[in-house]
Amino acid sequence: MERIGTRKLRVMLVPLPLQGHLTPMLQLASVLHLRGFSVIVAHTEFNSPNPENHPDFTFIPLKDGVCSPSANLLDMISAINTNCKEPLEKCIVELQGQLSCIIYDSLLHFVDTVAHHLKLPTIFFRPSTAVYMQSYLSLLSLHGKMIIPLPGLCVSPVLCKHTVYNLMYDLTTKLLAESHLEEAVPELHPIIRFKDLPLSVLSKIPQVVIDFVKSFSDIKSSVAVIWNSVEILDDFSIHQQYQVPFFPIGPLHKMASSSSSMPTSLLQEDPGCIAWLDKQALKSVLYVSLGSLATLSSEALVETAMGIANSGQPFLWAIRPSSVAGSEWIECLPQGLRGVIQERGLIVKWAPQKEVLAHPAVGGFLSHCGWNSTLESLSQGVAMICMPFFGDQMINARFSVHVWEVGVEIGNMADRKSIEEAVRALMVDEQGKEMRCRAAEIKHKLHLSMVKGGSSCRALEDLVEFITSLSAPK
Template sequence: MPKAHVVVLPMPCQGHVIPLMELSHRLVDNGFEVTFVNTAVNHALVVRELPEGDDEALRRRGIHLESIPDGLADDEDRKDLNNLIDAYSRHMPGQLERLIREVEAAGRPKVRWLVGDGNMGWSFAVSRKLGIRVASFWPASAACLAIMLKIPKLIEDGVLNDNGWPVREETLHLAPGMPQLHTSLLSWNNAGDPNGQHIIFDLVVRNTKLNDLAEIVVCNSFHEAEAGVFKIFPNILPIGPLFADLEFRRPVGVFLPEDMRCLNWLDGQQDSSVVYVAFGSMAIFDPRQFQELAEGLELTGRPFLWVVRPDFTFGLSKQWLDDFQRRVAAGGNGMVVSWCSQQRVLAHPAVACFVSHCGWNSTMEGVRNGVPFLCWPYFCDQFLDQSYITSVWRNGLAVSLGADGVVTKEEVRRKVEQVVADAEIRERARLLRDTARACISVGGSSHENFKRFVDLLSD
């Protein structure tokens, strides 16, 4: 009997591709065949970063990488979420239908399920049209999804207007145990140019309605982390924290080359000494903020590993950056890389704290490894994740902006020292790590939810 064939579709962003690729590996481990669909641009990035021959190894394993166009020209900015969402929402439905028909016509097994990113709700309608059953995967916090599901009620109560903008300046707190969030920090109102906000809000509203087409909703979280959410939304099943394999050897769809030299560098550092700094794949700093952060890391006097993507800042003097890198490298107290294997870094005993944008992937990876956080959110749901870290789990602190909106080097130094020196924060981080690991172990809540998920997909 052929393996059950599942199509997996992420939103075309790095933080969505990784958890769905991790989930795909877990599905293959349980006997499924997966067709993983990226946009053409992201597919090329993923294939480029695979070790030679690993695309064939993935196929033999049961993960077939496919692609469809996103509707943008090659030179258009895919970090402009308004533009990206507008284009793929119009262009990709027909392309996905075509791809599924072609895959089946080529002799592959009939697609039985779509495991689709909850941000790609249009794909649920395409799948149902083709007679394919739908499972929704939510890649952010369950609290983020809960707030989106409450939008009609928030509009009815006069908290939001019909366009998603706050009518009242207040702090939302949907249930005990959930993080608080000010209405000025809602994810759809902090995702780029305000002139395009309606595109993202319309997408959110459509997705929450299309979510009804899914037979099950799973998320990359665990029960104890968001117990308040799962109490009011018991049909959202946490199956995380997700990871592809304990040795971090399976490819998870990264877009940039990983600099493995940093692992050897970490081997040479003392346990619990290194400040790890990474802001994900989307954040951009202006030159002044970049310099304040750089000089703040130097001021700590601690070894640090800093991920600086090629597009992390614009307008910075190349000479200044070269001098900074030479200075910290010569002193042996700092290493700057363009990208790294974050899960391997966070699992390393040398790491003392994580200066993070608080994307949900990064948050779950830090939690699973018991690493305290210094929060520095950039956009979307990251402010909500910060609220979890600083107010609910209390396994980290947050930076404070100055009156001019800049985090100073003195603030960086001060907050890093507070996080690293706080024994209670470290202990809470350790306890949350132990809880997360218990959830994914045999008999744990996430483990049992995943079995339920697999049983449904096998039906």
């Protein structure tokens, strides 16, 4: 890459310390390093990445005041935004003008405040789709116009001594709510319904949440936006509202090339599952993982296990420790059921997901539809059973099923019969074969986007040139 004089250009990346945000940021660091940049990662002490896994980067810890994971993510993110401001400013000052720019996770608005004060350009990083970002802007607009909460759904029932009247009221309200939730959201992609939005529209949204959404929807003084997304999968009409260059350079785990093999997981992966997959028939295994944040009730775990067991399909199931309410791991599974399902499959605490999805034995993925998992699945041509829980997962699932047509959706409280039917539809029925064909087509299109002349490759070339220009003499 071009250098300014003889000095190698240096960029700083500031990731949010959650798996779904940290992983693509470290992949972005690998992409930039491969293009000749010197990379500094300024990170929180909480969920700190292991520097030994990334010897080419310089790591600088920021004192964050987060002693332990918080059940309230908003509180944790707020604490980081407050407590890391001073340490970051001190760090930048000590570097004495060596940085070309700072690339920061969109939830860490303190970075732009510090950088703007020090007259250092920032680039906003979104690890999700542009459609998901647009959904938050739509929520703010609907809230401002008082369209949400949806009318008629927040009133209290008239107290009545006749229980039947209250039951009728509850049923009418439920039917009304379900009807409204199925409606398309104005100004969004027509496939997105009110029920797919990341926040509930059936009750008043607390002001603290509105303020939080406004904070990460505003790119402030940032001079560009980097997306871990791809033109063929997304809708970038949101560009009209930001008026800065957009660089959709995803899928980052593929764009990082050989460096993508470097560990980015905060959890210990079990590589032994690959040897187990080696013994399975081609496209026969259902891979199951619900991500790094979602939790299941013990009842939901049993229903999921029974549905998978009754399907008769071999499976590899990654169940994160402490992801089942009231259990350290899978103690709540009845011993007999545990024996039955382990005869047919393998349960591990965490899996090397990219390697698993690339394995020829894997024929489907039961996923929470986080964006990293969705991209990794599509990049390998693996069709999905979509079990979304929160955040962008509903929109990703909706696109998987109704736009890309590579998935079948079930609710996160699905019973064993629904799960069994979904597994059979994906792994056995003609419907699943058709979804796998479409997934293979998307895999090919994603490959074309990353090679010379493809959209992601061009966007990356433009990004390198753009960052280089930020250090050019004015």
